[in-house]
Amino acid sequence: xxxxxxxxxxxxxxxxxxxxxxxxxxxxxxxxxxxxxxxxxxxxxxxxxxxxxxxxxxxxxxxxxxxxxxxxxxxxxxxxxxxxxxxxxxxxxxxxxxxxxxxxxxxxxxxxxxxxxxxxxxxxxxxxxxxxxxxxxxxxxxxxxxxxx
Amino acid sequence: xxxxxxxxxxxxxxxxxxxxxxxxxxxxxxxxxxxxxxxxxxxxxxxxxxxxxxxxxxxxxxxxxxxxxxxxxxxxxxxxxxxxxxxxxxxxxxxxxxxxxxxxxxxxxxxxxxxxxxxxxxxxxxxxxxxxxxxxxxxxxxxxxxxxxxxxxxxxxxxxxxxxxxxxxxxxxxxxxxxxxxxxx
Numbered sequence: 221x222x223x224x225x226x227x228x229x230x231x232x233x234x235x236x237x238x239x240x241x242x243x244x245x246x247x248x249x250x251x252x253x254x255x256x257x258x259x260x261x262x263x264x265x266x267x268x269x270x271x272x273x274x275x276x277x278x279x280x281x282x283x284x285x286x287x288x289x290x291x292x293x294x295x296x297x298x299x300x301x302x303x304x305x306x307x308x309x310x311x312x313x314x315x316x317x318x319x320x321x322x323x324x325x326x327x328x329x330x331x332x333x334x335x336x337x338x339x340x341x342x343x344x345x346x347x348x349x350x351x352x353x354x355x356x357x358x359x360x361x362x363x364x365x366x367x368x369x
Numbered sequence: 370x371x372x373x374x375x376x377x378x379x380x381x382x383x384x385x386x387x388x389x390x391x392x393x394x395x396x397x398x399x400x401x402x403x404x405x406x407x408x409x410x411x412x413x414x415x416x417x418x419x420x421x422x423x424x425x426x427x428x429x430x431x432x433x434x435x436x437x438x439x440x441x442x443x444x445x446x447x448x449x450x451x452x453x454x455x456x457x458x459x460x461x462x463x464x465x466x467x468x469x470x471x472x473x474x475x476x477x478x479x480x481x482x483x484x485x486x487x488x489x490x491x492x493x494x495x496x497x498x499x500x501x502x503x504x505x506x507x508x509x510x511x512x513x514x515x516x517x518x519x520x521x522x523x524x525x526x527x528x529x530x531x532x533x534x535x536x537x538x539x540x541x542x543x544x545x546x547x548x549x550x551x552x553x554x
Binding site for chain 1: 376377379380381383384387388389390391392393394397400401404405535
């Protein structure tokens, strides 16, 4: 759970709050849990929703749209954080994932890291399939570029 | 990496190498427990299925603690310790469906084998590691006992059967992770 929250949030403090929030929400939502469902998937969905709500709250508070949400700015954000593209290691990949814009990061983490299908992610996030595919493509392009693959 | 590996394949390789678990901050699980404690008192009116799912939730959360220990276990200094058995070998449960009794015997064998392995390596585990493993296993045992008890009252309930199996598998997973924390002596 913490690994997913950390990769979704790309921030240890937020990941901690998100993990805690997820378990509290899950506890409160247990009466709605269908026992035939997979508990981990259910928890992941709660975490994704909590993250989405958090993002919406941040956007409302922000006077303008975050730079990281702007696809044109995204590459700058990624390139700025992942310094000196040395050897492509898993640590570099973690950092590069953390520097992705939130939307494409979420798509990559859920699909490529956690192994959810497009349909499952669409259910979790409410994203259209086309949007999800575009985000995944974008995430992979940015990661390959920043890791010099 | 092969020099012929494509960037796409290399990205997939790197992604597959990412750790499935990341050690959470040490105070995270106590904080979650503190948050849930006042709420748990309100579960008295929940039906058994929800309470069992709650137990599963606690087991799911406790697995993060094992992850934390995986990081600590790499520290060179180790102290001798004793792992007390919290074995949850099934008692005679004639009211359970036959296939579950067979499955339980298989789980019991796996749990016994893992306990033996863990016992052989116990001296390499730090006391804090032992304490956390025991705490996690107690949660798993509690979840197993509760699922089993409910299933004895309602043997035809497939949800309860699945939950019991799931709880056994979680316990085995916890034990397996614990043995992996302890290097071979």
